Amino acid sequence: MNAAQRVARTVPIPAGAGMARALVERNVRAYKHGWITLLSGFFEPIFYLFSLGVGLGALIGEIDAGGGRAVAYASFVAPALMASAAMNGAVFDSTFNVFFKLKYQKLYDSVLSTPLGPRDVAVGEIGWALIRGLLYSTVFLFVAAVSGAVESWWGLLAVPAATLIGFAFAAVGMALTTFMRTWQDFEYVNLAILPMFLFSATFFPLATYPGVLQWVVQATPLYHGVALTRELMLGDIGSGILVHVLYLAVMGLAGVIASAHRVERLLLR
Amino acid sequence: MWARAFSYWMASYRRIWRGSLVSGFLNPVLFLAAMGIGLGALVDNGSAGGVQGVTYLTFLAPGILAAQAMQTAVFESTFPVLGAVKWQRQYHAMLAAPLGVPDLVVGHLVFVAMRVAITSTAFLLITVAFGAIGSWWAVLTLPVAVLTGLAFAAPVFALAARQDGPGGFNMLFRFIIMPMFLFSGTFFPVEQLPAALELVAMVTPLWHAVELCRGLALETMTMVPALGHVAYLLLWVGAGLWLALASFRKRLVL
Amino acid sequence: MAPHPVDRPLISAHQLTKQFGDFTAVGGIDFEVRAGEAFGFLGPNGAGKSSTMRMIGCVSPPSAGTLRILGLDPAADGPQIRGRLGVVPQRDTLDEELTVRENILVYGRYFGLPRSVVRERAAELLDFAQLTDRADSIVEPLSGGMKRRLTIARSLVNNPELLLLDEPTTGLDPQARHVLWDRLFRLKRSGVTLVLTTHYMDEAEQLCDRLVVMDGGRIVAEGSPRQLIAEHATREVLELRFPADDHAAYAVKLDGLVPRIEVLPDRLLLYTEDGDTTAKAVHDRGLAPLSVLARRSTLEDVFLHLTGRTLID
Numbered sequence: 001m002n003a004a005q006r007v008a009r010t011v012p013i014p015a016g017a018g019m020a021r022a023l024v025e026r027n028v029r030a031y032k033h034g035w036i037t038l039l040s041g042f043f044e045p046i047f048y049l050f051s052l053g054v055g056l057g058a059l060i061g062e063i064d065a066g067g068g069r070a071v072a073y074a075s076f077v078a079p080a081l082m083a084s085a086a087m088n089g090a091v092f093d094s095t096f097n098v099f100f101k102l103k104y105q106k107l108y109d110s111v112l113s114t115p116l117g118p119r120d121v122a123v124g125e126i127g128w129a130l131i132r133g134l135l136y137s138t139v140f141l142f143v144a145a146v147s148g149a150v151e152s153w154w155g156l157l158a159v160p161a162a163t164l165i166g167f168a169f170a171a172v173g174m175a176l177t178t179f180m181r182t183w184q185d186f187e188y189v190n191l192a193i194l195p196m197f198l199f200s201a202t203f204f205p206l207a208t209y210p211g212v213l214q215w216v217v218q219a220t221p222l223y224h225g226v227a228l229t230r231e232l233m234l235g236d237i238g239s240g241i242l243v244h245v246l247y248l249a250v251m252g253l254a255g256v257i258a259s260a261h262r263v264e265r266l267l268l269r
Numbered sequence: 270m271w272a273r274a275f276s277y278w279m280a281s282y283r284r285i286w287r288g289s290l291v292s293g294f295l296n297p298v299l300f301l302a303a304m305g306i307g308l309g310a311l312v313d314n315g316s317a318g319g320v321q322g323v324t325y326l327t328f329l330a331p332g333i334l335a336a337q338a339m340q341t342a343v344f345e346s347t348f349p350v351l352g353a354v355k356w357q358r359q360y361h362a363m364l365a366a367p368l369g370v371p372d373l374v375v376g377h378l379v380f381v382a383m384r385v386a387i388t389s390t391a392f393l394l395i396t397v398a399f400g401a402i403g404s405w406w407a408v409l410t411l412p413v414a415v416l417t418g419l420a421f422a423a424p425v426f427a428l429a430a431r432q433d434g435p436g437g438f439n440m441l442f443r444f445i446i447m448p449m450f451l452f453s454g455t456f457f458p459v460e461q462l463p464a465a466l467e468l469v470a471m472v473t474p475l476w477h478a479v480e481l482c483r484g485l486a487l488e489t490m491t492m493v494p495a496l497g498h499v500a501y502l503l504l505w506v507g508a509g510l511w512l513a514l515a516s517f518r519k520r521l522v523l
Numbered sequence: 524m525a526p527h528p529v530d531r532p533l534i535s536a537h538q539l540t541k542q543f544g545d546f547t548a549v550g551g552i553d554f555e556v557r558a559g560e561a562f563g564f565l566g567p568n569g570a571g572k573s574s575t576m577r578m579i580g581c582v583s584p585p586s587a588g589t590l591r592i593l594g595l596d597p598a599a600d601g602p603q604i605r606g607r608l609g610v611v612p613q614r615d616t617l618d619e620e621l622t623v624r625e626n627i628l629v630y631g632r633y634f635g636l637p638r639s640v641v642r643e644r645a646a647e648l649l650d651f652a653q654l655t656d657r658a659d660s661i662v663e664p665l666s667g668g669m670k671r672r673l674t675i676a677r678s679l680v681n682n683p684e685l686l687l688l689d690e691p692t693t694g695l696d697p698q699a700r701h702v703l704w705d706r707l708f709r710l711k712r713s714g715v716t717l718v719l720t721t722h723y724m725d726e727a728e729q730l731c732d733r734l735v736v737m738d739g740g741r742i743v744a745e746g747s748p749r750q751l752i753a754e755h756a757t758r759e760v761l762e763l764r765f766p767a768d769d770h771a772a773y774a775v776k777l778d779g780l781v782p783r784i785e786v787l788p789d790r791l792l793l794y795t796e797d798g799d800t801t802a803k804a805v806h807d808r809g810l811a812p813l814s815v816l817a818r819r820s821t822l823e824d825v826f827l828h829l830t831g832r833t834l835i836d
Contacts, residue, residue: 022632030620040443051451055461061316110616112582114633115602198303
């Protein structure tokens, strides 16, 4: 091992050529052919918003959003749906799509024979997941605002918040995908995502859970995503927001570095 | 002869049934726990104090049973059918053996019905354990679930046999199945919807399935509406079967 | 980009080694590739050709030995080297979500080329690959030969100084192979250095100025196709088939007739300077083979001589 190799092994971030945008461009082109799939992704969280927020919301009325403040159920659940949609979209992009490209399409084999390195692959794919997430979140926030489910102008910051949630989940999702061998392994993804979707204080407040379970819920990443988005959309601003942001940012960075390392180990042997 | 096609699908199911436990069984249980118990606490303490005079969990459980029958049936009728037409090409192999198109369709549909029966039975036992269903009449929700599964599986077979890739399935899931799941009375009575949408909801087969299951579980069903719901679902089975046979002939024989 | 000195080799490898755990894929090989030549690695599956190509392509770090490509070290300057290479992998890795033209456009962008340049190059390359009329079709329905030509066109988008081709025609029908060879000839004439692997003798003889024969991760011979045939085979080969399973017994009966006889499961190969004379001599010994074929020696015979095995099992 020579000096350069030793340096490459010591620095924790694998090589890249700063060319991740080329891969993003590739994904944009690919999606032009499947734009209708892209478009259809807008609707799912909006359907949920109307079903739960409006239909079921009428049966629930107002609920306690913490601190004795009563809000309409739609206002309570809308941020949670936005955060969950950011998670679901990011996980779908970074698991199913990346797995297909990695194992079947061999996309990254051809990418890595150009100047692009493993870091570019990780940053490019995760970056693309973020761009999609940004689009979806913006549309969702608009629809939620129009239907009266946003209580504060702070809610505008829910779009970057949802992007951060997407980043954290896309990065970790991609890292985990590099360990998967068959499509059956994706059952484990569902096994992690669905309980989080249902039990991260998404549809009912944290106070509803028994004491010990509250701790468990608060440990999950989606809880922090939901809490962050909800505090912004309800205009409930406090220092807790920084904890949520920090949790998600650390999770995302760790995921990017792990993904780049795994791509390097898998493809540059 | 269809029994031979059926036994093929059963044999391949025996190899992968563990994976389907998660999606077919655990998912609805989690939904029931989150929505029925967690969200149910909010509904029961809400402005209306429950739904239609019962707790939300009791209201929701039969709805999820019907919705799960739909989802299981649709899932089993999309990728597996397209795969058998296009990728793994099991249908072609069966046609090479002395089986006809009706044998393929019926054999595979019976397998889907079987899958629906298994997951519905498991789910029903869970709801009883949750205390969400207490009536013996609820046993009749099992044949209703199977009928519901067939009412969805048959037309989706027809659709799947005409596809060239998974793109159309995304549309089906996102614009038909998901809205039905959310708006056809599973989570809240369709009377909550605006009048025009309420009519749309009542045309969907899922609404009839939910009404039947809920009416049986809550012991509020009477004979005439029950027969109406069953007849409507049978109509979907029959029309779907006719379309499926036509699609299969077009794709596999001509 | 500084012009490369003509007298220095484009690739030089010394004791180049690749190990995967306990398995040695490439066991310390030496070779040099000079500018403008077509250089081949010939050998059966598992000989270490693809591992060597991946090391040259800077997507697989060598386990030991030294490797210099375009005067640079792959470990330190991987992206820079890859920017000047064209790579045609063994299996097509075309982007099936894109059209034919987009495959070239997007690939060019991976090299950081401006959009306008890439557009112009794409048009030229589609023409070169005879795919202009399929430019806006998606990739999936193309024939194997078309896909292969597109892969080659794509690999040329950055005007590479060195083109790496891993088994360029494996799996193609004869006509598609000839079209492809024609395109590779043109590239060679225009001054592109080609490095290719193959397990087809005819391909090596058609395309390569110089080649190395690899077996079990080592180089067993090196030279031009003509040199190798002259050194390791005779001018002609006489192929005999007998109506029996045991061809070895017939080899005994022919003992002393020619300097060397190879026994294959289904035939005997007699190495001779003059096939017709030898054929007559076989008849004179009272033997009546089912079929007799006199042909010129090929690299297949060289390989058989060097390793005692045929190339394609």
